[in-house]
Amino acid sequence: MMSDVAMNTPQALPRIAIDRAPVTVAGAVLVLGFVAITALVDLRQAALLLVGALFGLALYHGAFGFTGGWRNMVVNKRGRGMRAQMLMIGVATIAMMPLLAAGSLGGQALVGALAPVGVSVLVGAALFGLGMQLGGGCGSGTLFTVGGGSSRMLVTLVFFIFGALIGTAHLPWWLLQPSLPAIDIGRELGVGAGIGVTIIALALVALVTALIEKKAHGTLEREPAPQGWNWIWQGRWPLIGAGLMLAVLNVATLLLAGHPWSVTFGFGLWGAKIAEAVGVNVASWEFWTWAGPKAALETSVLADNTSVLNFGVILGAALAASLAGKFAPKVKVPLASFLAAAIGGVLMGYGARLSFGCNIGALFSGIASGSLHGWLWFAAAFVGSLGGVWARPLFGLDGFKGK
Amino acid sequence: MSTGRNTLLFGAALAATAAAVAVDTYQNPVPPAPVAIAGARVAGSAPCAAGAVSAAPCAAGAPVVKKAAPAAPLAKPQKKAPPPPAVKPE
Numbered sequence: 001m002m003s004d005v006a007m008n009t010p011q012a013l014p015r016i017a018i019d020r021a022p023v024t025v026a027g028a029v030l031v032l033g034f035v036a037i038t039a040l041v042d043l044r045q046a047a048l049l050l051v052g053a054l055f056g057l058a059l060y061h062g063a064f065g066f067t068g069g070w071r072n073m074v075v076n077k078r079g080r081g082m083r084a085q086m087l088m089i090g091v092a093t094i095a096m097m098p099l100l101a102a103g104s105l106g107g108q109a110l111v112g113a114l115a116p117v118g119v120s121v122l123v124g125a126a127l128f129g130l131g132m133q134l135g136g137g138c139g140s141g142t143l144f145t146v147g148g149g150s151s152r153m154l155v156t157l158v159f160f161i162f163g164a165l166i167g168t169a170h171l172p173w174w175l176l177q178p179s180l181p182a183i184d185i186g187r188e189l190g191v192g193a194g195i196g197v198t199i200i201a202l203a204l205v206a207l208v209t210a211l212i213e214k215k216a217h218g219t220l221e222r223e224p225a226p227q228g229w230n231w232i233w234q235g236r237w238p239l240i241g242a243g244l245m246l247a248v249l250n251v252a253t254l255l256l257a258g259h260p261w262s263v264t265f266g267f268g269l270w271g272a273k274i275a276e277a278v279g280v281n282v283a284s285w286e287f288w289t290w291a292g293p294k295a296a297l298e299t300s301v302l303a304d305n306t307s308v309l310n311f312g313v314i315l316g317a318a319l320a321a322s323l324a325g326k327f328a329p330k331v332k333v334p335l336a337s338f339l340a341a342a343i344g345g346v347l348m349g350y351g352a353r354l355s356f357g358c359n360i361g362a363l364f365s366g367i368a369s370g371s372l373h374g375w376l377w378f379a380a381a382f383v384g385s386l387g388g389v390w391a392r393p394l395f396g397l398d399g400f401k402g403k
Numbered sequence: 404m405s406t407g408r409n410t411l412l413f414g415a416a417l418a419a420t421a422a423a424v425a426v427d428t429y430q431n432p433v434p435p436a437p438v439a440i441a442g443a444r445v446a447g448s449a450p451c452a453a454g455a456v457s458a459a460p461c462a463a464g465a466p467v468v469k470k471a472a473p474a475a476p477l478a479k480p481q482k483k484a485p486p487p488p489a490v491k492p493e
Contacts, residue, residue, distance in 0.1 A: 022410060029417065040433050149413050273427055300428035318413075328409035 017325035022149070026318040033311065041303050044256055048305055051256065052312015055249050059144035059313065060320040061235035062242020066138045066359040070385050075400055077216035079209025080223070080239060085364075086202040088243035092368035093198045095251045096260065097186045100369055105255060112369030113260050115356035118179020120171070121373050122380050124354025125362065127347045129381035132359070133388025134395065135160070135344025139263035139358030142348075143310055147317025149328030155341040156348075157267075163349020164264055165271030168287040174354050186370035194370050201375070202367075234324040250365065257305040260365035263313075264352035266306035269296050271349075340395035344388075355380075 030053055037046040058064065069081025099105060100112040115121070132138045135156040137145050142160055145153040186194035213220055223238045231237065250261045272282040276297070282288055288297050301307040321327040333341070352358040355377055357366060363381070366374025393399040 019410070022413075025414065025417065029421070040428065149409055151409055151412060154412075154416065274423075297431075299431050300433050301424055302428055303433045328413055330409060
């Protein structure tokens, strides 16, 4: 994605072809949204919109996707993306575990992304991993690529929402399947040891990727050195820098919202509201009778933290893409690719609901909160992802053998 | 390079989303500030994996409730009642 303009222009002030209309619209919606949410909810909620926009900016300019990073590891044996992910989770862990152990800060209650370790996580994460390779993006990836104007990912998002809604219908049954309770590593081992064990485990994953890469290529892939300053607006940001920014923003989310970054609850909620609007009595489904979902369904999406963050991510990515002159690139979506996007979206939505989140809510925030389910999610999703890479050629996409 | 057609598509999607949010906010108003704050901070609008039992909308709280469900009516009627949501055996 490093533009040819950046590569071929030695001058200090290269021309940046900004997409003016999308910049104006995305910027205006962001400002209006901030004002509206401040008026209707509160300033803290409005601040989440801005945090979401910064997430979108970092995700887009860093091209920080879990899907591509995992595929690059298993197909090309390049692990730079996965190592950046481990670093990101590790940094967030160091900040989050002590905060969560304290329980509150400045009157703000803080709860982690803790969830049971059971069959629903195992199955859901595997489905999610499979779906993310077919859909072409994970939870965060779908959001920031939609923000960047990808019409294919718009298809994925629509079906993601549909899958998440179906997941809410089935989750009560899945929760009856065998499961251990939520296991908080920080509480079981103590905060210091919990952080230590988590960092060691993350480092081990990074080490394995490095060993595989070194064996395959002889050397480790390096971050391309940025040239000049226009990379700030045009990308691509260094993966490590983007990852560190995402870690800081996740901690900011915890402090503002009282819980870490999460994406897919919002998708299920949007699906439920759409279904209600067309006459489906979603409110009677067991999931939507539970306190949190019921409250979310009965009030504006602007009061839902996850939805506001999601809106912010899309707008931030749209702003980033437009400033870089890359908004809404012309892309052909053949029927097979469309089908893959649809199937992948449904699998991700359904899987995320079963496994208490996606790569963000379960993997990133789960592990950083010290929840053991985050690790189970990681393992199961990675296995599912292998299945997804294998299945991609069935839809005309590149698989294990590349393009 | 962006295209006018794609940009228009996303403009339409944005307009539709904005309209839907406006209608949703009109039909489901945000509760008055003190209630909203109490809900968000204590009872929790925390999304699915949030920890506190009373707060967790779809994760940690739910399985605890569901696991307790089969045993409660038969053997241990005096067992401490699980927190809401109410159990609905299927």
